[in-house]
Amino acid sequence: MEWVVVVSVIVMTILSLLRVNVIIAIIAAAVTAGLMSGLSLLDSIDLFVSGMGGQANTALSYILLGAFAVAISYTGITAILVNYLIRILTGKKTMMVLVIAGAASLSQNLVPVHIAFIPILIPPLLKLFDEMRLDRRAVATALTFGLKAPYIMIPAGYGLIFHRIIYDEMVQSGAEITMGEIAKSLFIPGLGMVIGLLIAVFFTYRKERDAIPGAGGAATISTEAVKKDVVAFNRNHALTILSIIIAFAAQIITESLVIGALAGLISMFVFLVIPYKKGDEVIADGVKMMGSIAFVMLAASGFGNVLKETGAVTALVEVSSGMLQDNKAFIAFILLLVGLVVTMGIGSSFGTVPILAALYVPICLAAGFSPIGTAALIGTAGALGDAGSPASDSTLGPTSGLNADGKHNHIWDTCVPTFIHFNIPLILFGWVAAILL
Structure with missing residues (x-):
C-alpha cells in the first residue's frame, strides 16, 4: 500500500x-492508485469523480478571477503597463525577468488575481522576448516564483489563507x-526559493535562446483581443484601480477568492x-482563459481523493517515519x-496541507520537533511539488x-525548470528550518 502514491505519481509524471x-x-494516475489499492476500475473512477468537488471553490474562483482579469484588460490599463515595460526594458533581459517576477508576486498579496x-x-x-532572444524558461521560473514565494513567506492575501490553513490543521492535531x-x-524555506530564482536568472537561463515554433503544440489562448494601442491614463483606469483595491479588501476580509x-x-x-452589455462577453472570455486550468484543478482534486480515501498517503508516511524512529534529521x-x-x-499546496498536517503533527511531536519546526515541515512539504x-x-498559469x-512546452519549458530551481532549494532550506527552529 505504501508504494501506491509513488507509483501513481510516477505514472502521471512519465505520461506528462x-x-x-x-x-x-x-x-491514469488515479486509476493506477485505485487498482493498486484493490479497487475495481469502476470504483476507482467513482472515487475520482466524487473527489473532484474538493477544488470546486478554487475552480470557480479561477473562472471569476479570469473574468476580472479580462475586465481589467478591457479598460486598456494593461496596455499601459505592457507599453511601459517595452519602452524601458527592451534589451535588458535580466531586468525584464526580475520585473516580471515582481509583478507576479503582487498577484498573491496585493492584487488577488493569482494566475x-x-x-x-x-x-x-512574446514578440519582444523573441527579438531579445530571451529564454522563456527564465520567464516561466520568474512567474512560478511570484505565484509561490509570496504566499509562503508573507501572511497576507493568499499567504494569509495558506498560513491559516497550517495553523488550523496543526491546532486540530494537538x-x-x-x-x-x-x-x-x-x-x-521561502529564502530558498529566492536563491533558486537568482540561480535561474543569472546562471542557468542567462544565455540567448530562440523559441521553437510548435514546441508547445496548439497556442493556449487567442491573442487577437489583446489591446496594443497606446492609451493615456484616464478616469476608467483610476476606477479600475479602485475596483482592484475593493477586490483585495473583500478577499482579505472574507478570506474568499x-x-x-x-x-x-x-x-x-x-x-x-x-458596459453592462459586455457582461456576457467578459465572462465568456474569462471561461476561455481559465476554464482548462480550472478543470485540471478539479481532476487533481479527484486524484487526491483517491490517494486519501484508499489510505495510500497514510501508509506512505507511517512506513517512511517508522524506518527512522530516533533520527530527527532523517525523519x-x-x-x-x-x-x-x-x-x-495533487498539484495544490493548499489542498495538500490538511492531508499532511494530520499525519505529520503526531510524528513530529513524538520525534521531538518543536511546534515551529513542525510548521516548517508542513508548510514546506505542502509547497513542495507545486512547482x-x-x-x-x-x-x-505560466504556460498559458x-x-x-x-512556442513553449508545458513540461520541458515550465515544469522541469521550476522543479529543479525551486523544489531542490525548498527541500534543503525546509530541512534546515525544521532542524534549527
Whole structure:
C-alpha cells in the first residue's frame, strides 16, 4: 500500500513527460492508485469523480478571477503597463525577468488575481522576448516564483489563507502554535526559493535562446483581443484601480477568492468601467482563459481523493517515519520527500496541507520537533511539488501565457525548470528550518 502514491505519481509524471495531455495523465494516475489499492476500475473512477468537488471553490474562483482579469484588460490599463515595460526594458533581459517576477508576486498579496493576470500580461510581450532572444524558461521560473514565494513567506492575501490553513490543521492535531510563529517558520524555506530564482536568472537561463515554433503544440489562448494601442491614463483606469483595491479588501476580509473576484467584477460594472452589455462577453472570455486550468484543478482534486480515501498517503508516511524512529534529521528529510511526492500528484499546496498536517503533527511531536519546526515541515512539504507538477496552477498559469503562440512546452519549458530551481532549494532550506527552529 505504501508504494501506491509513488507509483501513481510516477505514472502521471512519465505520461506528462511523453506529452500526454495532463488531464489524461492525472486520470491514469488515479486509476493506477485505485487498482493498486484493490479497487475495481469502476470504483476507482467513482472515487475520482466524487473527489473532484474538493477544488470546486478554487475552480470557480479561477473562472471569476479570469473574468476580472479580462475586465481589467478591457479598460486598456494593461496596455499601459505592457507599453511601459517595452519602452524601458527592451534589451535588458535580466531586468525584464526580475520585473516580471515582481509583478507576479503582487498577484498573491496585493492584487488577488493569482494566475489570471498571466494570459493578459505575457502574450503581448512574446514578440519582444523573441527579438531579445530571451529564454522563456527564465520567464516561466520568474512567474512560478511570484505565484509561490509570496504566499509562503508573507501572511497576507493568499499567504494569509495558506498560513491559516497550517495553523488550523496543526491546532486540530494537538500542536500549540501562533500565526506569527508559522510566518517565522516559513521564512527560511521561502529564502530558498529566492536563491533558486537568482540561480535561474543569472546562471542557468542567462544565455540567448530562440523559441521553437510548435514546441508547445496548439497556442493556449487567442491573442487577437489583446489591446496594443497606446492609451493615456484616464478616469476608467483610476476606477479600475479602485475596483482592484475593493477586490483585495473583500478577499482579505472574507478570506474568499470567489467573493473577492465578484466584488471586483461588480465594482467595474457599477462604476460603468465595463458596459453592462459586455457582461456576457467578459465572462465568456474569462471561461476561455481559465476554464482548462480550472478543470485540471478539479481532476487533481479527484486524484487526491483517491490517494486519501484508499489510505495510500497514510501508509506512505507511517512506513517512511517508522524506518527512522530516533533520527530527527532523517525523519525531516523523509517527510519532505513524502510531501514532494504527494503534492506532485495533487498539484495544490493548499489542498495538500490538511492531508499532511494530520499525519505529520503526531510524528513530529513524538520525534521531538518543536511546534515551529513542525510548521516548517508542513508548510514546506505542502509547497513542495507545486512547482514542477504538471497539474499545478503554478505551472499551468505560466504556460498559458508563454505558449500563447505555440512556442513553449508545458513540461520541458515550465515544469522541469521550476522543479529543479525551486523544489531542490525548498527541500534543503525546509530541512534546515525544521532542524534549527
